[in-house]
Amino acid sequence: MTPTPHAHGFSDDVELAGHIIDSLLLPKVLDEINALGGDYLSHDICIGHNRRDPSYVRLTVTAPTEECLERILVSIGQHGAVPVEHHDIRIEAADIAGAFPEGFYATTNEPTEIRFGGKWIPVDRQEMDCGITLDPASGRARCVAMADVKIGDRIVVGRLGTRVHPVGRGSGERRHSFGFMNSTVSSEKPKHLTVREIAEQMRRAAEGNGRILVVAGPAVVHTGSHELLSWLIRRGYVHVLFAGNALATHDIEQSFYGTSLGISMESGGSSDEGHEHHLRSINRIRRLGGIRQAVEQNLLTNGIMYECISHNVPFVLAGSIRDDGPLPDVITDSLVAQTEMRELVQGVTFCLMIATTLHSIAVGNLLPAWVKTVCVDINPATVTKLADRGTFQSIGLVTDVEPFLRILVQELGGTSP
């Protein structure tokens, strides 16, 4: 590229197409150009007749220096504004294991393409906050996590030659997206309809048109909802489960002792020895070698983990520093757990996150933007944080876990226990 020196500096032409008005891409691009010190002139504006029709605009971007112009071009490229003339990516070989070259291209969770040898190549295993590595032999590109970089990996550097196709935030599907943006976290909205919609999504996925990931925190057991989640697993509504030591431990505790964190599931009361139940449950499983062994020896005969083992639902129990024990099935190394989770999210089309901030954000980081994600928590802060950390596609549902799952099961045809 040799940007044209312009009266006021350097300039280049870009075009932007799609739902650029209602998805706010155009305002963002214009804002970005000004924020980075540039200016623009608009030509050939065409606004779609309705929400489904794409709009189009062609802009001449000008900047005082060539560096400034490049910075603007790469920045607005992330919103889908592509130069009318295209450029190939730059590639650098990794010189250090577990780190990118300086200036590496940092990924988003949106569908991304890179231009190599004059052709646009889609990037596989899209995930935010990674780099892109290209295999020149096969001509295939994919996201790679920082820790997984090997010396010699061909890493994309800079943003020229990349383009993203932002997933419309509900454009075309959801009317009144503005109201929607405000209402996600509210607890004062009619929610029954949303539960019904979630049920519908899960039914479709269970019928073979998708793959459902459930991410769940221990409150599922504390609130007495384990039987509801067990039902969902039994009936094929859960294809992958991610959780931590706590969920599995208290699930096994309720099976062994009828308590969760020592609180009786029957009476809601606590007994003094109860606080030890979870520890004794972990110890027993450690003595047996693992959860599968406990199921196979008919010692663990119900609950969430039992159903996962019985119905071959793969799970990841990721460790944390607050774990007691932990259970032998827990992956204590966070990098190993991430790698395992990365494998299992492939093909996931719908993700239900229930009552867990840490795991929700961790999984949100791994999922591409086009996976429908519903985050259910009684604490509005969890839902807000998820969106703040970049998982924009999530629908937040501020509600209580137990009745949420109870009504979800009813909607799916189950009779509540």
Next chain:
Amino acid sequence: MTPTPHAHGFSDDVELAGHIIDSLLLPKVLDEINALGGDYLSHDICIGHNRRDPSYVRLTVTAPTEECLERILVSIGQHGAVPVEHHDIRIEAADIAGAFPEGFYATTNEPTEIRFGGKWIPVDRQEMDCGITLDPASGRARCVAMADVKIGDRIVVGRLGTRVHPVGRGSGERRHSFGFMNSTVSSEKPKHLTVREIAEQMRRAAEGNGRILVVAGPAVVHTGSHELLSWLIRRGYVHVLFAGNALATHDIEQSFYGTSLGISMESGGSSDEGHEHHLRSINRIRRLGGIRQAVEQNLLTNGIMYECISHNVPFVLAGSIRDDGPLPDVITDSLVAQTEMRELVQGVTFCLMIATTLHSIAVGNLLPAWVKTVCVDINPATVTKLADRGTFQSIGLVTDVEPFLRILVQELGGTSP
């Protein structure tokens, strides 16, 4: 009383009986004596064999001055520690309308007696933060609000000659009260059992053994739960309803327009004109003269207010400064509203507060401590505040309104809409 001048000052003997260990009364009394500068010697301690048996202790309280001793005696009297020798109350005539004499006895919400003419008289219409007025002719005593004092009313002054019988906080009824105290506000406990208990209480009351007061905020309508509350009214589970302009307005809005605050109850979406619906609803009712007129003219044909009118359930709509309109049925003067509410709480045995901080605290202030109160809110702060303001008898349930009511209705035999 002539308290005995003691080696270290003045002293008097008190006795304390009942569930004084597990209800924490004894620790509080001992703490109080020390905190106010006194000392004690314990005699005749007898601990009940189990939770149902009363305990008993007799203490000699000593203090450096007579004033200090009196202060201690009146203070611990509020926890049920009564002097072995009794004294009559002091009475003063009100010299100003709408105010008590200085030094008036300020009531709690616990059962209270005053000693007059050597006899213990129970106080009627028990309510916290009032005074006590005695009618010497009839010999009857009752609580009186500050604003209701008339010149010449005989007002109890000081605390000598009064005694309260603290309602055991669940003692004898609920095992493990300590766990309970911590868990009220938690959202991480099994709650289905609590809903079942509430249903049981309401069923008993509906069968003629009680009177149910429901206090509800507009979120009942915003969350699409109005049909559930309507069902409860229709089936006789609500004997009195307290709410504000907002609940009634949005209830009528959903009946007239199918929206609440402009949000569709059907689709969850908002339309641009929707934000006017509540205003147009109020205006229409104002044009008709009131809610009853709208029902009688077949213009209001469903919803919470419709059911109240149709089933002769008395209600108070109390005004607030954030009201639009308001509806003609709203009592805009807060003192008039309080008086009206005071009348209607007489005989109430069970109070269900749903999603309203202001009204919950206001009603909590009016209720005697022996009325079972359940406060349901998704925000733990509301539940905490209620207890902080002195309504200790309330059971807080941190959960979501709509599923709570849905499951309550199911427990009472209704099929959810």
Next chain:
Amino acid sequence: MTPTPHAHGFSDDVELAGHIIDSLLLPKVLDEINALGGDYLSHDICIGHNRRDPSYVRLTVTAPTEECLERILVSIGQHGAVPVEHHDIRIEAADIAGAFPEGFYATTNEPTEIRFGGKWIPVDRQEMDCGITLDPASGRARCVAMADVKIGDRIVVGRLGTRVHPVGRGSGERRHSFGFMNSTVSSEKPKHLTVREIAEQMRRAAEGNGRILVVAGPAVVHTGSHELLSWLIRRGYVHVLFAGNALATHDIEQSFYGTSLGISMESGGSSDEGHEHHLRSINRIRRLGGIRQAVEQNLLTNGIMYECISHNVPFVLAGSIRDDGPLPDVITDSLVAQTEMRELVQGVTFCLMIATTLHSIAVGNLLPAWVKTVCVDINPATVTKLADRGTFQSIGLVTDVEPFLRILVQELGGTSP
């Protein structure tokens, strides 16, 4: 208007100018047209060169029926899209006192004009959820609350002939408005700068370029911040104060007893008699006749209310149903209180709301959109609710009252007590 019958129905031309891209007005207008069943064709689009330059678009709106077209035109008129050909308003005389004619124009809090006799007239006393009354003699228009309508008042009906000029939400002033929209309620952002900005705004207003309204809840006293607010009043940073019985009562309680709700301001501890202090404080003021009398008789010598009286800062203490007493200065009728507040908000340029949900929303309803409003609360829900109820111009600050005021006072040159 005789809208042109079009190939696909009826049509009319509208134009939209200003910051229509970055303020999201254009997307909203286009969305609205489709949502209401219409279609559009865009002409003459001109995008401003930068954030400060206005953009412009002219649209032909089409609809299947004349009614549908009118509905669209009035709806998008609220976003500033005005027909190229103009129309006068329709007026109807009020037939009932305290109610509008059906079909009345319901106001927003944005600057509004009505077209009468071919001329655009600005509406005085702009306030949301009111009607507009026109005095044909003087040709002046102003907002009127429903309850204040008198028979014969000339009320604007329908929306044709009205136009609003939406206040840009920070456009031109604040870069990156999108981030801003998401971040208002977050507690995880650097806030010191915001406090500095608030201080700057208050300094300018105190220097004669504005009028500051403070709306405060009792937590100001409970948290021991009364001395900080007193300092602000003393130094001229508060021109009007709105609060309730609780703030004034606990402020007077801390002056009389050194406690707030019985909690010592010195030690943080509670004493058993303390819970009566607020009641005794109210009673004493009632015996004196009012707060001013207490100040004049040198009985109330410090605190928030003392400073208001001493520095002639007008205040409204609005009553609520949870009030004890109340103080004689409290306006117990909510309509009377609203009227009083309406008078005092005239001329206000900056509003600081501290730790009160009820009063914040009530005052937010009364303020026009161009008054800068900062809502400070430790509970994110309060801030969210304020925006949900239409007070979009408010900047929410999720932080703790006491340290917020402490640092604000420091920024204004005070030394913290």
Next chain:
Amino acid sequence: MTPTPHAHGFSDDVELAGHIIDSLLLPKVLDEINALGGDYLSHDICIGHNRRDPSYVRLTVTAPTEECLERILVSIGQHGAVPVEHHDIRIEAADIAGAFPEGFYATTNEPTEIRFGGKWIPVDRQEMDCGITLDPASGRARCVAMADVKIGDRIVVGRLGTRVHPVGRGSGERRHSFGFMNSTVSSEKPKHLTVREIAEQMRRAAEGNGRILVVAGPAVVHTGSHELLSWLIRRGYVHVLFAGNALATHDIEQSFYGTSLGISMESGGSSDEGHEHHLRSINRIRRLGGIRQAVEQNLLTNGIMYECISHNVPFVLAGSIRDDGPLPDVITDSLVAQTEMRELVQGVTFCLMIATTLHSIAVGNLLPAWVKTVCVDINPATVTKLADRGTFQSIGLVTDVEPFLRILVQELGGTSP
């Protein structure tokens, strides 16, 4: 032990001494006896004259079966009720690595002794949810985590022969403990005094009378408080720091780029490239080999991590599944991180937890009950959870991080930046 067969079954005598009334130990013991199916008779009750004097009670506990009696005795032993006749512990050799024998004694965080060879031996490294291992050679006992058990370790089994000395929850130090218990989580209390107290504790520890552990979440950086925490480290008020990848990353990001999670620390605004800053910061440190290398090469010249390196303050950065990168200094295996943390908490006398739920609970689990712990968070749920999980000794402070640290620094004599 051969418990006496009693008229109603089996019986044994226990005694309970100390602050058994006001610390609620007696009510708990009595409650426990009944809850587990036993009965009691009280003798020799002696109530202390004041809060500082110990009380004493001797109880005969009866139960229908010998098993029931044993269960009661071990249970009430955890509250300090010890049999008048003593018994030695039972010991079993671990048969499996990483697991206890069934029936192992599960520890609390209270000071514990075991009776071995007729003598009471104190348990070292007290920590909740561990086992106790005894070295018969040296006669020393210490807590051991489940995962650290080696085959052949001598593990205490059952609870007979153990006794705990519950740390009075503030008894004798803090007046009005009951109010205190309720008020911890409230945001509506005067907090300035608490900050002053914390400063006083830290000053004493910094003067050589203690060891301060700070546990901090990334909000410390997001809110712009890193310079305040840096000051505390520089001045010797932090002896150990526990955090995660996020705190260190955003601290380094602010040093490298002036942003935290892409939000400018100066202006509060966000820039589009900013979201990559944390990733580029991690990558740079990975390229250098670690934080120390960055400091030594003068590339990292300020901030929290810089001060830790410069002032030889040991730290643990514990990994989690939501980490990007992570930094090379992060311990990704949670068991390794726990072991490292266990070493560093030895000798800690004061622990300040700031804005992190996960790390606060993890560290709370590791600390003995006698370490003073203050948990500061704007979210009341974090504080509540900490206490719910057994860290009773923590004082919760619901407030905003940045102003909290600002005022803490001021109290310690610093001038705020």
